[in-house]
Amino acid sequence: MTLDSKIPEGPLSEKWTRYKEQQKLVSPANKRKMDVIVVGTGLAGASAAATLGALGFNVDVFCIQDSPRRAHSIAAQGGINAAKNYQNDGDSVERLFRDTIKGGDYRAREANVYRLAEVSGNIIDLCVAQGVPFAREYGGQLANRSFGGAQVSRTFYARGQTGQQLLLGAYGALSREVARGSVRLHTRHEMMELVVVNDADGTPRARGIIVRDLVSGKLERYAAHAVVLATGGYGNVYYLSTNAMNSNVSAAWACHRKGALFANPCYVQIHPTCIPVHGDYQSKLTLMSESLRNDGRIWVPKDKAVAEALRKGEMNANDVAEEDRDYYLERRYPAYGNLVPRDVASRAAKERCDAGYGVGTTGQAVFLDFKDAIARLGRNVVEQRYGNLFQMYQKIVDEDPYEVPMMIYPAVHYTMGGLWVDYELQTTVKGLFAIGEANFSDHGANRLGASALMQGLADGYFVLPYTLQNYLADQIYSGKVDSGSAEFEEAERAVNERMQRLLDIGKAAEGEHGTVDSFHKRLGHIMWDYCGMARSREGLQEAQKLIADLEEEFWTKVRVPGGTDEMNPELDKALRLADYFELARLIVADALQREESCGGHFRVEHQTDGGETLRDDDNFMFVAAWEYEGHGNAEAMHKEALNFEHISIARRNYK
Amino acid sequence: MTLSNMKFTLHIWRQESAKAEGRFETYMVDNVSSDCSFLEMLDILNEQLVNDAVAHPVCFDNDCREGICGMCGLYINGRPHGNDDGVTTCQLHMRRFHDGDEIWVEPWRAKAFPVIKDLVVDRSAFDKIIQAGGYISTTVGGVAEANSVPVAKHIADKAMDAAECIGCGACVAACKNASAMLFVGAKVSHLNMLPQGRLEALDRVRNMVVKMDELGFGGCTNTYACEAECPKQIKRQNIARLNRWWLASRLGRDRKE
Known part of the structure; x- marks a missing residue:
């Protein structure tokens, strides 16, 4: 299989304009006849569905929550980037593009990233109007x-709720289209299977989905001329992450099983500022916005004995004198200080904690201190900027961050990898598009803060509505898609069989068994320990064995109560976890083949003397796109070479 | 001070489906840490129920577990989101309870929010109210440059205060009339205060209020239980603004208002 990224000809800054000028369009009368399915209602899905509906397409949109407004984009805190240069501080499209490529450690596709920077300003205009x-x-x-x-x-x-406000804007636009009748909304529905139908000329095309009504448990079929996947990332494979409880990979994985390649799965972002883990009952980790690093200073004690005393509770952070504090980010990276990219900040925290300087009861925490900011700006200003974050911290940890420094530790947050897409955001299955976090395209090996919101909305409002038309223009002759075909029949049968198989395990297993969550937690531990912030060849090989064993145990011992024809959250979770096992194996395989360190992927064998990532541009300047080869089989890797024509490649340096 | 082995007696509302009759069932949980959130405590109970195979796990809505998605919402000991101020159920921690407490857990109770199963209710009525006018009509291709319309900081701040509503429905659950006026007032205030939202202000308030009544939400009792229980501390001034806009729309004041 050769991967054609379909990057338009011409200079970088003219590619998108040229594409739009030359692409095919669908006439208003034909738009009404074209059915489009959008799965997911986060920033990408809601904005895409609303925009496609407003254009006149016939849209069905699906979400697993009880309302589109609850998608996990809502939890994004800090902000959204745009090259407006309102501050007159030297910003430009070119600079945003370069920062994003550099931040991604030169592992993203130039043309996509440039387009993202180019439309960033339009997003702000639109959101203000909304x-x-x-x-x-x-x-x-x-x-x-x-x-x-x-x-x-x-x-x-x-404030600290940028994602919420942007999502409510997109949700409003979507709601308007629902009222106008151009979009039909299906809440509490989960996509279970992609339906691929061969054309008259034998070309396989995405023509519909099988969804499950999470209230009645019934399966339903939806047919369309194109399917857009906007189902977010797969961070929950680690069990503990900053993702919402219901965020999952299954819709994307169903597409992967049907031929959509999955790119760069090992690029996982571990966010430096999260509330540390405190108990095995914990269900998720809470992010403290990166914006806190604007004013907060990160430190640990210079002296191990002091760290020890802090861990035992014999002294508290305010007792540590200024000269005894190690502001390690400011020390190691004077140019960027506390505002180094996330992967760099996370590894630096791990390095200090592993060396014995960590604080908190577990020793797996560092301080984020606002003492200086409060002295400089006054408590009022700090409260205005970060009030809701401080309140959240206080409620969870039961300590007042205005008085004592916050404690933070890195946690799994965002996944740069995802379904492989070309410049048009189309996957390797024709008619199947992936947008937002669900695709792999813009962030390389590490995403910069405030760029996820930018990408989700860029894809949904400004990119997909163009590129999708270029595809649909050729589909106007195909007529209404029939959901009664053998392909739909077969897809539905496969889903029923999978559900029944999971339910039967619990009935058959006498004695020893485990709950879905108990298996998920164990999988999460394996992933975090061996495929987290630092990865080694031996560790990854060990993880492969552990995952395979655990997966086998899951398929023989998991207990899923209830049936298929009712609201059954345990079954929902079991179906998702079954896919996580396959994904986990792929993440580890990808991490193993990538014999270099870049962005969020840190292989201990490949580092500089100073402990920074060491890329191998000669051998690994490519996107690894994996092809599903059946359950339990190793996947086949395809390479898309990354050609940097515009930017000069350099080692990332934030010192 | 963290306690690691708290014990609770839970009386939980169980209801098979919308049409089935509901009842309280009693369960015991122990070894609960005081740092545990209320929902994590229910996770522990559900693990126990699956392991012992005595009853189906309790269904309850939840998602982000950091107080922003608005998905969770339980009526705990007679209060929406329980006995802490300014938090959702997922941010309520067991340190707010005493070891050995009996806790009563119910779904939101309102005609417009029918129970789906156990503690899960159907809040799609809120979506329908938003569809009636809770947005500013825009076209992706045709908007002005973002800084071309300055918005006074105090106006933007007030709009943001109202926009912080998470749509959880605690205001409806707290109100003895099951009124949605705080929810609707917050959305109307957020949009009508901004210059961008002014053009549609009167239509918006009219359409949203009519829809709210049609869906079976009651009128305001003026007791402000909604404000007291709102996890985002949305202010009752939003109801006053709603009434003012509503009056303006009834008086047929022109759209320059």
Whole structure:
């Protein structure tokens, strides 16, 4: 299989314009006859469904929650990047593009990233028009703040709830289309299977999905001319992550099983500022926005004995004198200080904790201190900027961060990998598109803060509505898709069989058994220990064995109560976990083949003397796109070479 | 001070389906850490129920578990989201309870929020209210440059105060009339206060209020239980603004208002 990324000809800054000028369009009368399925209602899905509906397409949109407004984009805190240069601090499309490529450690596709930077300004214009209440200066102009990996202030924000406000904007636009009748909304529905139908000329095309009504448990069929997947990332394979409980990979994985290649699965972002783990009952980890690093200073004690005393509770953070504190990010990276990219900050925290300087009862935490900011700005200003985050911290940890420094530790947050897509955001299955976190395209090996919101909305509002038409223009002759065909029949049968198989295990297994969550936790431990912030060849090989054994145990001992024809969250979780096992194996295989360190992927064998990532551009400047080869079989890897024509490649340096 | 082995007696509302009759069932959980969230405590109970195979696990809605998605919402000891202020159920921690407490857990109770199963209710009525006008009509291709319309900081801040609503429905559950006026008032305030939302302000309030009544939500009792129980501390001033806009729309004041 050769991967054609379909990057348009011409200079980088003209590619997108040229594409739009030359692409095919669908006439208004034909748009009404074209059915499009959008799965997911986060920033990418909601904005895509709303925009496609407004254009006149006939859209069915699905979400697993009880309302589109609950998609996990809602939890994004800090902000959204855009190259507006409102601060007159030297920002530009070119600079946002370069920061993103560099932040991604030169593992993203130039043309996609440039387009992202190019449309970033339009996003802000649109969101303001939708009534998103971004922070303002006293003169009424939009305010900005700084984020990691940039030396300009280009992040727009709405207190600590930027994702919420942007999602409510997209949800409003979507709701308007639902009222107009162009979009049909299906809440509490989960995609179970992709339906691929061969054309008259034998070309396989995505023509529909099988969904499960999570209330009645019944399977339903939906047919369409194209399917858009906007189902987010797969961080929950680690069990503990900052993702929502219901975020899962299954819809994307169903596409993968049907021929969509899965790219760069080992690129997982571990976010440096999360509330540390405190018990085995814990169901998720809570992020403290990166924006806190604007004003907070990260430190551990210089002296191990002091760290020990802090861990035992014999002294507290405020007792540590200024000269006894090691502001290790400021020390190691004077140019960017506390605002180094996430992967760099996370590894630096792990390095200090592993060396014995960690604090908190477990020793797996560092301080994020606002003492200086409060002295400099006053408590009021700090409260205005971060009030809701401080409140959240206080409720969870039961300590007042205005008085004592926060404790933080890295946690799994975002997944840069995802379904492989070309420049048009189309996967390797024709008619199947993937947008937002569900695709792999823009962030390389590490995503910069405030860029996920930018990408989700860029894809949904400004990119997909164009590229999808280029595909649909050729489909106007195909007529209504029939959901009664043998392919739909077969897809539905496969889903029923999978569900029944899971339910039967519990009935058959006498005695020893485990709950879905107990298996998920064990899988999460394996992934975190062997395929987390630091990875080694031996560790990854060990993980392969452990995952295979655990998967076998799962398929013989998991107990799933209830049946298929009712609301049954245990069954929902079991179906998702079954896919996580396959994904986990692929992540480890990908991490094993990538004999270099880049961005969030850190192989201990490949590092500089200073402990920084060491890329191998000669051998690994490619996207690894994996092809499913059947359950239990090793997947086949295909390479898409990354050609950097515009930017000069350099070692990332934040010192 | 963290306690690691708290014990609770839970009286939980169980109901097979929308049409079935519901009842309280009693369960015991122990070895609960005081750092555990309320939902994590229910996870522990559900693990226990699956392991012992005595009853089906309890269904309850939840997702982000960090207080922002608005999916969770339990009526705990007679209060929406329980006995802490300014938090959702997922942010309520067991340190707010005493070891040995009896805890009563119910779903939201409102005509417009029918029970689906156990503690899960159907809040799609909120979506329908938003569909009636809870947005500003825009076209992706045709908007002005973002800074071309300055918005005074205090207006943007007030709009943001109202926009923080997470749509969980605690206001409805707290109200003896099951009124949605705080929810609707917050959305109307957020959009109508901004210059971008002014053009559609009167239509918006009219359509949303009519839809709210049609869906079976009651009128405001003026007791402000909604404000007291709102996890995002949305203010009752939003109801006053809603009434003002509603009056303006009834008086047929022109759209320049």
